[in-house]
Structures are given as C-alpha cells and as structure tokens.
Amino acid sequence: MEDPYPFYDRARREEPVFYSPALRMWYVTRYDDIVTVLKDPARFSSAGAVNVPLEYTPDTRRIIQTSFLSHSSLTNNDPPSHTNVRRLVNAAFSSIDRLDLQERVRGIANELIDGFAGDGRAEFVKQFSFPLPMRVILSLLGAPQDDVARHKQWADDWIKLLLVQMSAQQQAETTARLLESERYWLEMIERRREQPGEDLLSELVELSDASPEPIEPLQMVNTCAVLTLAGHETTTNLLGLCLRRLLGMRDLWAKIEKGGAPIPRIVEEALRADTSVHALMRTTTEAVEIGGVMVPEGEHVALLFASANHDETYFADPSRFDPARRQTKRHLAFGGGIHTCVGAPIARMETQVAMEMLARRLPGLRLTQGQEFRYLANPIHRGLNELYIEWDT
Template identity: 35%
Template sequence: MAMTDMTSCPVHQSFDPLAEPYLADPYPDLTAVREEVPAFYAPSIDMWVITRYDDIESAFKDPGTFSAAVGQRPVFPLSDEARAIIAGGFHASPVMSDCDPPKHTRIRRHNLKGFSARRVSVLEPKVWAKATELVDDIRPGRVDLVPALTYPLPAYMIFTFIGFPDEDMDMLKSWCGNRIAFSWGRPSPEEQREIATNMVHYWRYCEEFVAKRAADPVDDFTSDLIRIHREDPEAISLEEITNVAYGLSFAGHETTTNFTGNAIRQLLSHREQWDALCADRTLVPAAVEETLRYDSSIIAWRRITTRPVTVGGVEIPADAKILLLLGAANRDPKYFSAPEDYDIMRGDVRAHLAFGKGIHYCIGAALARMEARIALDLLAQRAPGMRLVEDQELTFPANVSFRGPRHLLVDWP
C-alpha cells in the first residue's frame, strides 16, 4: 500500500493477516496498526485485534476476562467432511493452551513437574548429540537448513522428551504436516480432509502410547504424569495425559523449528552480528532473546472475552474473538529502544512477550531456548563462513499465529 493510500485509508481498516504481503513480511503492518489504534475489529478474520504491549500484557494477566478457550479452535468453519472425520476418531479436549482455571491450574501444576530443571538438563547432552549428528551429515554446497537441521532437531527432542520410540518418528512427523493451517489458517476442503485424517491417526497413536506407559512406566515425561495419576487418579486422568502428549508433541517442535530458522536468517542477514557471535559464542543467549523479540515464531495469539471490556478506550463486547499482536508488542518503542533494529547487543530485550505472560506462560520456554542456543552455538563453531543464498524466495505458512521460513537456503562452506 502506498503512503498516500495509507493517509486516506488507515492500515487497520484493511488488516488481513492471511493476505500475501502480510505473510511475506507482517512487520510494516504490525507497526502501522500499533501506531494507529490500540484495538479494532478486523472483518477479514472476524476478530478484535489488540496492538500494544501494555494492553496485551494486561490481557495475558486477566484470564478471567480474556479466556484461552479458543486457543486451538479453527479460525474459520470446517467443511462437513472434515467435521465428520474429526467426530469419528479425534477426542481431544482443552488441557493447557486452550484451557482456563481451575482445570488449567491443576493440569499445569503436574506438567511443571515433568518439565523440571532436572529433566530438561538431562536432555541437554542429547540435544548436543542430535544436533552434532545432523550437522555432520551436511556437505559443502547449497543446503536447505530446515530439513537438514531446524525441523528434525526439535521434532526429535520433543518426541524423545515425551517418550515416543525413535522408530515411530518419521511416521509421527508425517502426520504433523500442515496442522498449523487447520487451526490457524484457511485450508481448502481437500486440505482439511487430509489434515483431519492425520489428526485422527495421531490421536489414536497417542491413546495407545499412553495406555502402554500406564501399563509399564519408564523414565520419560509421559511416565512422570502416569505416576502422578497412579498416586491420585483425580489429579490427572489418562485422557488428560493423552491430550497433553498430543498437544505438546505438536507445539514443542513446530514453534522451535520456526524460531531457530528465524534466528539463523536474521543473524546471517546482519552479517556483522553473525561474525561477532562466531568470534564470541557467549553472545548466543543474547541472540536467542533478540530473535524472540524481533522475529518470534509466534507473532499473534488468540483469546475470547467473557464480558465487555475496554481496551485503550475501545469498547470490545463479550464473546469477542481476540487476536493479540505479539509481533507488534515486541517492537513497541515504549519498551524497546530502536525497536525496528535487530541488535543482539541490546540491553532491554528480556521484556519481550514471545512466550506470553501470566498463567499461560510457555511451559516449554527453557527447552526451546536450549535447543536454539545449541543449534546456533554449533553452527558458529562448524560453519562460521556460511552465507544466505542471495535472492531466494522465502515462503511462510499461511496462518494468523505462527511464522518461520518453510525453506532456508545457505551456502555451506
């Protein structure tokens, strides 16, 4: 949109997070709407959109008003065929990101035990080993780092964390394809049918897996939940454990894949910062945090209002579907100096909202940070001379929340 058009037609009036220009680069629109209005209704997605840091943080901290119940629901109505497929074999229910207290409080408390510092720390050598194995397989020349590293590493690690057997991983990954579009995009009826079928396969697998662990617990996250269930069946049910395994196995690798790809892209696009990181790898954690702020893998999240509420002077009705623009909040100049600059040396980065806030703060944040840190550290050691392939056409999944390159070509030294 030309600047002259923007003057007569504010960006928020035509806001569409599924439009091609937005998917290619949402940040000009995110900055524009944040500067124009604190909140507005977007007909393109039938949602009310909240744009500024303070208001988004307040929404995260007020689950009584901003319910998480819509977190996993499809943005657009499903076809009759897709609904029939889901009804015939998919029985997921809210347990974490789409669940409110008191149920959320109970289940999260037990999940936090599974995500203990001990269990996460035990995974670190395994992350290093898997990342090293993947990098060892890369040969000099043109390489797509998504299938070579950023997809298989977090997928393998979250499946290992849950306890899924190694021999099932390719099958499980095949069932994850395009799941983002199902709940957060606008898939065609044919795509809905395929995704729904895979979701049923995945759900039935999780049911059988949890039943096996219930009969014979081992040393993994699922077994930790099984032991809690054995001590007190009212604390967490087997059905709830199945829901946790299903949801975590998806969320735990798609977001980290996107996040790591975004980090590599931004660092190589800002060559002087990549060179500085390679010379001093103690900068890796700072690069991780700056990427979370500047180019997060989750640029928006959803809520629904339980009552009428006023946001920045804008009245929003009850039962209004909400889109919280995290990508706009993370570049809010009230909280970040020179917010449009990617700067791994900045000192105000930890205030970002990439992992949310309040009772729904991302339970896997420590694991995601660790995986990205190890990937960047290893790349800095092994391939400091790698470069982005110039003029490559980057594409991103068409959805309202998740963002990361489908492919990322580099010249590997």
C-alpha cells in the same frame, strides 16, 4: 508476512485496538494492553480460541465430539481444568534437569549436521530446523525418533481440521489419521505406565496417577499432541529467523564463530526482534474495554506479541537488532500469565546450542546468494518456507 512490522507500527500509533472485518477478529497491538489481557483469563478465555466456523460432515462431528479432539488440556483451556493439567505438566518439566536434555539436543544436532556437513550447502528448514525440535520433543516424550514423519502429518491434520474447510473425503481421511494418532498415544501412555522410562511422559503419567485429580486418558492424549505441536513449529521458525538474521550480520557471526559472542543474549534478542509466534487468540466472556475500546462479549481477540515486542514504549529503536539492549527478556515472545510457554527454557537452549554448533561445525557459513525469502502464509506462526545456506568444505 514478509515484513508486517511497518503495519504494526502504524496500528500502535493510529488504532492500537482495531477490528478486522475480513478476519472477524479484534487485534491488540500495544504491549501494555496485551499484558492486561494476558493477566485476565476470566474475561479473556482461551477455550475454543482457535475455533473457526467450518462445515463438518456428521461423521467428522461425531469423531470430534468423542475423541481427544473434544478435550482441552493447555493452550485452549481455562481454569480450573487448565490449572490442574498445567500444575502436573510443570511438575513433570521440573524433572528435565535429570534428563540430560542439553546432551540430547547436542547429540541430535550433531547427527543432523553430520548428514550434510560434507555437501557444502543445505536447505536449512528441511534438513535442520524442522527435524531438530521435532526429534527433541519426541525424545522428551519418549516416542521413537523414526516417527517424525507421522507426527508431522498428525500435527498438520489437526491444524487443518480446525482451520481449513475440507471436502467430505478429505475430512474422512484426516479424522482417520487423527484417530490413529489417538491410539498411538493411548498405547504409548499405557507402556509408560507399565514400564516407566527416562522421559517426560513417564513422569507426567506417574504424577497424574498419584494426583487426587488425575488427567483422564483422552485429556492426556490431548496434552501429548499439544506438546508435540507447540514444541516443534514454534522453534523451527525461530531457528530459521534467527539464522537468517545472524548470517546477515557478518561481524556478529564472526564473533560467534570465534566463541566470543553472548549467545543467550543474542537468542533473546532474536525472540524479541523476530518473534515466531506472532499472535494468539482469546475470546471475551463479557463486554470488556481494552485500551479504551469496547469489545462485545463472545468476540475473538488476537494478541499480536510480535507488535508488543516492537513497542517503542519498552524497546527503544525497536527495529535495531541489539543483543546488548537492557532487559532483553522483557519481550512477550513466550506470552505471559497462566499460559506462559511451558517449553521456553527448552526453546532457548535448543536455539543457543544450534547457533553455537552451526558456527563451530560449518566454517564460513553464509546465506546462498540470490535466494528469495518466502514466509509461511499463516496468521499465527511467522517463519521461512525455506532457507538456503552454504559453507566451505
């Protein structure tokens, strides 16, 4: 994970669609092949795409089958159910302009920076890049900001339950906490129904109630949980990768400090060059050919967005960080097709605001010398475990 790009380059050249027996998964590495898959949700299903064969106790199995965990809303759903939820979520997101989101982001970022500006140094992930997107998504959903730690625990619990083999005891503890999160969201949804606030969840509940096909309660819980999950770690990782990259380019950072740099272009290039969602999965619903390779029915297929974003067919000299390159937005960092990231405008804005404010408020910001950059051991998300920074006080 430290530098997977040479491996991706080789895969694109030598075996652009390959099978990994260790991960029991097909990998698609070229830009065009990935776009073809994204445009074909009928043959490449998103339902159950993150299901790994694990041993569950009878109690865990029962809880999974009867709780919000058995429901699909966005990421792991297919049409027509996905179409309905996505239509309502899109409509709710279109109200964002009214919610003064940029002001909220600035407010939260300022508060976080106030907390450490006088120290002259910080661990960026813990003190800024994790809490910022988490607090932004909670604020959007109208959930209390003090609940950050609980949501982090619930997000970790959900991922672990899906991907990690746990003991019976661990499963019991994890599912108990996930049922608590279900009650939390059910109560929150009811409160928004009775007393709508200036938030996305209030909009979504209202739109759903008025729809001929409303989102049912546990599917609504699943939607809230997916938004919280998809809305934080993705952006946390981009913020860390982007800051590390920019602090390594002193001339560019100096320009940003002086307010003379094209920040939207820089963030777009960071999304391309340092893609934070490296891969996402699909399952084939029939035998299907991808890039000349026959993939049987029922197989897991991973789309390596990070590799597509370094495909030299579309991005000349792909390892060069060049905010001036043409068609910066052509990257696939936010996926494509019916599952295209619903939070892309928010993620872009958060990262732009963050870079601008860090440069303005922390003079002489630089990477702490001698640190080792360690990356998450995660096949989907690429990000730094921690990032130490310093500045002049």
